[in-house]
Amino acid sequence: MHLLTFQRLLWSAAFSLPTVVAIVEHVFEAPSAQTNGFLRRFIADDSKTLIEVLKIAQAEEMDIWQIRKDFVDIYSPPSSPGIPSALRSMRHSSTNLISVPEPRPRLRHPDWNLTSLQNTTFHAEFHPQAEVDAFMVDLARLHPDSVSILHLGHSGEEREMLGMKISTPSNTRKLGFIVLGPQHAREWVATSTALYLAHALLANASEPNSLAYLLDVYDFHIIPSPNPDGYEYTWDADRFWYKNRQIVGPGAKCVGIDMNRNWGDHWKPHAKYPLLWEDDDLKKKKKKKAEPADPCSHWYPGHRAFEAPEVNNLANYITKVNGVGKGAGKGGIVAFLDLRSYGQMLATPYSYKCDKLPKDAEDQMEALLGAAQAGRSVYGTQFSTGTLCELLYRAPGNILDYVYKAASIKYTYAAFLRDTGTYGFAIPPAWIRPVGQETGAMVEYLARFIARQRGIPL
């Protein structure tokens, strides 16, 4: 994918719609095995406009990529590239062409030689699920003393969910750090970053970007692809699939649960439209009874918490290594990082409520501001910081709230990686390493901050 041209078209004069200000087109070379979709950013000056855009998008079954306080990113696939007439009068700032790769044959011979982080070809491209698994197995073979493969259970489609525990042999008890890849299948750069981080931790300390020294103090638990069915589906069928792939709803006619709304902390059945929380209509309705979400919808939270087998498996693992409820903290896990994309945001709990802060908010934010600075120092990438609810919107059933509250992991964060909406979920493979490096710098900062707080030299 190469950036060929960068055209700026001023449309305000060409259209009688004064609300359309400018359309910026980023045109990428589309190799024959790619087609183009469109990503448009609709600007909202107030929450009423935002809700209006969302309602239209929802009614038209459009693919919403990002919702913020002041804009909505909406993707149109190559099959229907236009804007529905109802949305045409809404102000939008840009239209980006998004290259969508065609499905590619699976599991080429893995000749990626993982001996060196610097020299391997592995991080030059994204990898389908089978190659993600092969990478983990290869790393374990290469570093038998430090890597154990985690068998986390089976997905809805009976895939075995794998992860890695990276831990150098030692007599002393170490602190624990969990890194989770994307629960939303299409966030590929979050998967590639989890793999990069694992590799950086295992890279010889003499190599550039090695994070090996963190293993003197920490054990890392890395789960790069916690939604393997959805992830595989993004390679096979629909590049921008979001949920898992379990059959749901009455008559079994819908597919998929939004895993990151299916956690057992303030789980709610009616998470259909994120922003309609603030909608007057719903407030009136809520007084009676909010309707459960449509199981076919994007944000379907399941009909009970932990209904998604993948979420259940992850929760079991967290329980096993750290305990939940009364026994929480027994495993010494001190940090949890939920890798996501996109938006360049670093978030603390809570997600379910904006006007309630965790009791550890001050420490959490201090560490996070340092991490944002560390991330920026590598390539200048800026990250916004705040609680998840502030940065996005109120969403119950989120993993952050569960991990922080039930599992008592104090330094719990979500990191939304690059970019801010030019490529969205279709990040160019050339960014895999840079994103890995800047995320590595953030992990390093957090690890050192927490160690220092505990008086442990690192």
Ligand SMILES: *[C@@H]1O[C@H](CO)[C@@H](O)[C@H](O)[C@H]1NC(C)=O
């Ligand atoms: C992998 O790379 C290392 C050096 O980084 C080299 O010593 C080794 O021979 C390579 N292995 C293969 C199978 O090419």
Ligand SMILES: *[C@@H]1O[C@H](CO)[C@@H](O)[C@H](O)[C@H]1NC(C)=O
């Ligand atoms: C990586 O490649 C460079 C250049 O060929 C070489 O100098 C370096 O030793 C290699 N590193 C490893 C760990 O193999």
Ligand SMILES: *[C@@H]1O[C@H](CO)[C@@H](O)[C@H](O)[C@H]1NC(C)=O
């Ligand atoms: C790491 O690299 C150094 C210097 O190149 C080398 O002496 C050492 O054996 C390497 N360690 C491992 C575990 O490969």
